[in-house]
Amino acid sequence: MAAPLPPHRDRDLPVGTRRILHLDVDAFLASVEQALHPQLAGKPVVVGGSPRSRNLVMSCSYEARRFGIRPGLLLRDAQRRCPRAIFRDGDSQAANRLREEITRILLAFTPRVEVASIDDFFLDLSGTQRLHGAAFGTALHIQKLVREHCSLPLTIGVGTNRITARLAGKLGKPGGVAEILPGYERTFLASLPVDHLPGVGHSIGARLERFSIRTVGELALIPREILFASFGRNGLALHERAQGKDESPIEATHFEDEHGRLHARPPRSLQRETTFEPEEGRRIIIEAMLSYLVERAAHRLRQLNLAARTLEVRIRWVDTRPRPQRSAPHKEPFIAERRRTLSSPTDATDEIWRRSLRLYRDLPRKRALVKRITLRLSNLTCTEGWQGRLFDEAREQNPDTGTSRPDRQRRLDSALDQLRKRHGFGRILRGTSTPLEKTHPLGPDGYRLRTPSLNQ
Numbered sequence: 421m422a423a424p425l426p427p428h429r430d431r432d433l434p435v436g437t438r439r440i441l442h443l444d445v446d447a448f449l450a451s452v453e454q455a456l457h458p459q460l461a462g463k464p465v466v467v468g469g470s471p472r473s474r475n476l477v478m479s480c481s482y483e484a485r486r487f488g489i490r491p492g493l494l495l496r497d498a499q500r501r502c503p504r505a506i507f508r509d510g511d512s513q514a515a516n517r518l519r520e521e522i523t524r525i526l527l528a529f530t531p532r533v534e535v536a537s538i539d540d541f542f543l544d545l546s547g548t549q550r551l552h553g554a555a556f557g558t559a560l561h562i563q564k565l566v567r568e569h570c571s572l573p574l575t576i577g578v579g580t581n582r583i584t585a586r587l588a589g590k591l592g593k594p595g596g597v598a599e600i601l602p603g604y605e606r607t608f609l610a611s612l613p614v615d616h617l618p619g620v621g622h623s624i625g626a627r628l629e630r631f632s633i634r635t636v637g638e639l640a641l642i643p644r645e646i647l648f649a650s651f652g653r654n655g656l657a658l659h660e661r662a663q664g665k666d667e668s669p670i671e672a673t674h675f676e677d678e679h680g681r682l683h684a685r686p687p688r689s690l691q692r693e694t695t696f697e698p699e700e701g702r703r704i705i706i707e708a709m710l711s712y713l714v715e716r717a718a719h720r721l722r723q724l725n726l727a728a729r730t731l732e733v734r735i736r737w738v739d740t741r742p743r744p745q746r747s748a749p750h751k752e753p754f755i756a757e758r759r760r761t762l763s764s765p766t767d768a769t770d771e772i773w774r775r776s777l778r779l780y781r782d783l784p785r786k787r788a789l790v791k792r793i794t795l796r797l798s799n800l801t802c803t804e805g806w807q808g809r810l811f812d813e814a815r816e817q818n819p820d821t822g823t824s825r826p827d828r829q830r831r832l833d834s835a836l837d838q839l840r841k842r843h844g845f846g847r848i849l850r851g852t853s854t855p856l857e858k859t860h861p862l863g864p865d866g867y868r869l870r871t872p873s874l875n876q
């Protein structure tokens with residue numbers, strides 16, 4: 421029998437208290453460069469490409485932040501602020517590899533590991549106190565392991581749910597471990613600006629401001645009926661969050677098989693989106709971007725052996741025209757989406773592209789510029805076994821040529837997938853996305869978008 425753990429701070433918590441960790445790699449892509457090239461440690465590193473290009477900073481080390489460099493800044497301005505900064509392209513393959521290593525380290529503590537984005541993770545340690553001790557101590561331990569094995573700096577937030585863990589992490593940045601103690605959620609949240617709560621975006625924030633609600637504490641005092649009347653279901657969620665409550669479970673997104681190989685569990689939906697910087701008005705570029713998002717999403721769908729039945733295209737515009745009133749011109753966003761469910765699921769790039777283009781063209785026309793475009797595939801089903809059957813059906817339907825349109829498309833898709841596996845995604849692209857060459861640099865991994873997670 422293992423020696424009993426020394427007394428720790430989680431020992432007397434009520435049974436069932438959730439222990440959630442949020443882990444975030446500090447300055448991820450810049451830290452990956454420093455991990456790969458130890459001579460860069462302690463130096464101002466900027467990832468995004470050459471400062472002579474018109475690209476933006478994707479990531480920068482904390483040493484670079486001291487000079488006022490931030491993600492989203494033009495690289496050329498970054499160089500002006502810190503002439504001795506070191507500019508790198510970034511290495512998405514190394515980044516993916518290191519992210520997998522972190523995932524493996526986390527899986528040693530609990531199977532409930534959620535890889536939430538390119539560089540952040542959630543871990544559910546509820547009920548592991550007897551094994552691992554207090555969540556805070558486990559967080560320190562994980563931080564040390566990741567530093568030793570991956571040479572990456574982590575900030576970890578500890579809380580009783582996603583929201584408090586994430587907010588605690590914000591306090592601990594960079595490189596710290598911060599905890600919001602069980603029972604103190606509401607007290608902690610009360611003084612925070614209301615837009616720190618997830619779900620309080622631009623428009624809800626502005627409406628709350630009109631009621632003079634500026635802190636989470638002020639929001640927590642509003643009866644839920646009133647929030648429901650003002651914001652519908654979103655209002656109910658806001659009410660819960662303002663009290664520091666969030667029941668949403670941590671999804672186990674990855675697992676290791678008996679040979680120690682890491683696998684992603686099939687997602688419930690697949691989303692690819694990007695932001696235009698500056699906003700885009702040219703239809704040809706927007707449609708080319710949609711085509712590129714379709715290519716990436718369909719490729720991923722096939723990698724996961726999935727097919728989608730529901731497609732959705734969402735656009736966010738901003739009206740950048742000066743307003744007639746005396747108020748300063750401001751950017752008013754509007755969002756519209758079109759969704760369609762097919763009679764049978766598909767994983768074919770060509771079909772998803774034709775249908776998404778139709779959805780996009782069905783959206784209302786706006787005299788405004790496009791800020792963001794999103795493609796979402798949902799209603800996913802497993803294609804194993806299904807692909808073979810389709811081949812046979814197609815042959816039966818078309819005995820003369822032996823190949824039907826879906827059959828040919830399927831062969832084309834699988835040939836392209838093979839080539840990309842060998843040569844990189846960006847080496848083979850469909851003609852429909854080529855107008856992007858004018859606006860986005862092309863690398864072996866594909867176009868360089870504002871959303872680095874697209875390179876996944």
Ligand SMILES: [Mg+2]
Binds near residue numbers: 444445
């Ligand atoms: Mg990060």
